[in-house]
Amino acid sequence: MDRVILHSDLNSFYASVECLYNPDIRDKPVAVCGSQSTRHGIVLARNLIAKKFGVKTGDTVREAIDKCPCLVVVPPDYERYLRFSVLARDVYKRYTDLVEMFGIDECWLDVTESTRLFGSGEKIAHEIRNTIKEELGITVSVGVSFNKIFAKLGSDIKKPDAVTVIDRENYKNKVWKLPVQDLLYVGKSTCRKLYNIGIYTIGDLACAPVKLLSRHLGKWGETLWLFANGYDETPVQKTDNQPIIKSIGNSFTTPRDLQNNEDVKILLFVLSDSVAERLRRHNLRGRTVQISIRDSELMTIERQAPMENYTYTSLEIARKAYEIFLKSWDWHKNIRLLGVRVTDLITADTGIQLSLIDENRRVKRELLEKSIDSIRARFGHYSVQRALLLLDNRLNANPAEDHVIHPVCYFR
Amino acid sequence: MRKVFVDVVVKFTKDGQKIPLTVIWEDGKRFQIDKVTDVRRAASLKVGGQGMRYRCRINGKETFLWLEDDRWFVEAK
Numbered sequence A: 001m002d003r004v005i006l007h008s009d010l011n012s013f014y015a016s017v018e019c020l021y022n023p024d025i026r027d028k029p030v031a032v033c034g035s036q037s038t039r040h041g042i043v044l045a046r047n048l049i050a051k052k053f054g055v056k057t058g059d060t061v062r063e064a065i066d067k068c069p070c071l072v073v074v075p076p077d078y079e080r081y082l083r084f085s086v087l088a089r090d091v092y093k094r095y096t097d098l099v100e101m102f103g104i105d106e107c108w109l110d111v112t113e114s115t116r117l118f119g120s121g122e123k124i125a126h127e128i129r130n131t132i133k134e135e136l137g138i139t140v141s142v143g144v145s146f147n148k149i150f151a152k153l154g155s156d157i158k159k160p161d162a163v164t165v166i167d168r169e170n171y172k173n174k175v176w177k178l179p180v181q182d183l184l185y186v187g188k189s190t191c192r193k194l195y196n197i198g199i200y201t202i203g204d205l206a207c208a209p210v211k212l213l214s215r216h217l218g219k220w221g222e223t224l225w226l227f228a229n230g231y232d233e234t235p236v237q238k239t240d241n242q243p244i245i246k247s248i249g250n251s252f253t254t255p256r257d258l259q260n261n262e263d264v265k266i267l268l269f270v271l272s273d274s275v276a277e278r279l280r281r282h283n284l285r286g287r288t289v290q291i292s293i294r295d296s297e298l299m300t301i302e303r304q305a306p307m308e309n310y311t312y313t314s315l316e317i318a319r320k321a322y323e324i325f326l327k328s329w330d331w332h333k334n335i336r337l338l339g340v341r342v343t344d345l346i347t348a349d350t351g352i353q354l355s356l357i358d359e360n361r362r363v364k365r366e367l368l369e370k371s372i373d374s375i376r377a378r379f380g381h382y383s384v385q386r387a388l389l390l391l392d393n394r395l396n397a398n399p400a401e402d403h404v405i406h407p408v409c410y411f412r
Numbered sequence B: 001m002r003k004v005f006v007d008v009v010v011k012f013t014k015d016g017q018k019i020p021l022t023v024i025w026e027d028g029k030r031f032q033i034d035k036v037t038d039v040r041r042a043a044s045l046k047v048g049g050q051g052m053r054y055r056c057r058i059n060g061k062e063t064f065l066w067l068e069d070d071r072w073f074v075e076a077k
């Protein structure tokens, strides 16, 4: 029996969430634009109206506004997007536990076994589409097929708020006429190579001799040929325990250039404080601390080092960050921007290696910092502060958020 | 329509449910909730929000009350 695979894609995800929360901009062209540190934002997502003006993901804000002068530009709210991403997955999990995330807004679902309980893949897809619309107030497009590759293509064929079925009867009609670059992992350079041998559509690729493909693309050529013919058998993998966030970091362009170690120490504590707070909020611990330093001439360096243990306390992060800093900066120039980032993340309740000597102190520190979180949640960020930060109030900002969310890899 | 956050008196039951009892309006007026007839996750497209939606009967009239994160809101005229 064929598998029944769904691929569900939250349409114009960031922009849709912003439009949900702000009805006044819903009928206007909207772009969510990011970037705190570089001062040159780019478009992370745009709604359908902005799309009609030709605004694309990846455009600079300047380009986007040139194309669409009435564009509404809003900053991203990653906390909220993550919350919606989780809510969408909760809906999927009503139908199957085999849910694999692909980035923050896409998931594959294997509903093969669930069809006995809930009806056909198409029926499940429509139920999901309606539920997401009602419960989350945003839309999805869903592709239904017998493999992951075609399911993903399907979710792209009709959107927003639509279901496309690609089965053994219609796949040649629906899939083969699509341009070859629509296929997962056919990027610019692969596409160029395929064009060179006269392959423009997925159908061209499917019907090409495998030998020709492997001659020009190596092993990869064979894989793409399998994809194009619907022979992909990659299973849907549960991605429950893998944090979707790969790193949490903050950076801050300083109101005045930093000139000495004491300045830097203050700012590193401010940054570490908010990084740690967000680690705790997302139930994560990290092990590697990375700092970035941009000097007054805008040259940037990045340095990193591992900590002894996975942690979410700001004290440990700040100490490590300062230690890295002292090793990597000789004050040949003043500093314009500092960043702290924690990578190598695991979910906080994963078992960790306990240290024999330090254990009590670590637990105390964690409890202390968690109490600070709840005080701040009730009375505001500035209600509890480190004494160190009183040395220079201008450096004591609540830094802007800056998650990095990478799509996970297809092959594991 | 406006999104209006309101104070709510809530009963936390021993099996973990939250039942809103009284809504306190912006001007301090209190409205007794006679019955909660439905609870489900829902979005409010009208005022822009999303959370657990309580369908409440107040003085014989149906009203939706949302719990969004830790705050309650209603769709107000």
Ligand SMILES: [Mg+2]
Residues within 6 Å of the ligand: A009, A010, A011, A012, A013, A105, A106
């Ligand atoms: Mg999407």
